[in-house]
Amino acid sequence: MEEILSIVLPAIPQTLILVFGSAFLSIVFGMPLGIILTLTRPGGLNERRVLYSVLDGIVNFLRSVPFIILMLILIPVMRMITGKAYGTAATVIPLTVAAIPFFARILESHLINVDKGVIEAAQSMGSTKGQIIYRVLIPEAMPQIVNGITMVIINLIGYSAMAGAIGGGGLGEVAVRYGYTYKRMEILWAAVILIVALVQIVQFIGTRLEQKIDKK
Structure with a gap:
């Protein structure tokens, strides 16, 4: 048991960095891209x-x-x-690139579904396009945006596990290296259980936040 913990536990913070680091960056860069897509469509x-x-x-x-x-x-x-093509820091880059367009598209789809009457009311009061985006569209779509962020994070958990197959670090690499290559099924299942638990925790928190924000 101590051996399993010594192998699996160090991979947990690596997975958290992979997932939440790339999630943060994808939101930072995906948000303006989604807004531009919404404005220019x-x-x-x-x-x-x-x-x-x-x-x-x-x-x-x-x-x-x-x-x-x-x-x-x-x-x-x-x-x-990063100076190398493997490891946690390097893998954040492709994870972020994969998540940016995903989040941008989710954001666009939610912003364009905001009630047109609310937008027209804001325009009639002389609101600028920037004010409509940040004071009307985003607040109105915030519950759905939170749901979209939850989806992004869950997808990144899956991507981070796949990245482990080629040296990406985290629980995915533990599962592939020790569980599959060395035929240590107990380590494989420990990694799988932790990945599933992380998905469930993210989904639970995301659902509760969405319900709390949704005033409707």
């Missing part, structure tokens, strides 16, 4: 069809690339930024 507050088409194509492309392949493609970038 056909019928948007600042319609720019060419810009929207370019951004829409980039988002669709990145979302279409399987994560393992995306990680391999970004190895030169990982080396350039």
Whole structure:
């Protein structure tokens, strides 16, 4: 038991860094991208069809690339930024790149579904486009945005486990290296149980926050 704990426990903080570090970065960069997509889409507050088409194509492309392949493609970038193509810090980069378009698309879909009457009321009172975004659209869609962030984090947990197959660190690497390669099934199951528990905790917290924020 002590041996299992000595192998599995150090991987837990690595997984938390992988997941929540990349989740934070994906929200920081995905939020403005989602807002731009919302503003420039056909019928948007600042319609720019060419810009929207370019951004829409980039988002669709990145979302279409399987994560393992995306990680391999970004190895030169990982080396350039962190000095190596493996480990926790390096793996945050492909995780973030994978999550940014996912969150941006979720944000766009929720913002465009805000009641048009609320937007028209804000426009009639002379609100600027920026005020409509930050004082109307985002607050109105906040419960759904929280749900979207929960989905992003859960997806990142799965991606981080896959990253372990090629030296990404965390519980995924423990499961692959010790559980699969060395045929240590007890370690494999310990890693799996911890990953599932993390997903359940994130889903529980996300659901409670969404319910608390949702005034409807």
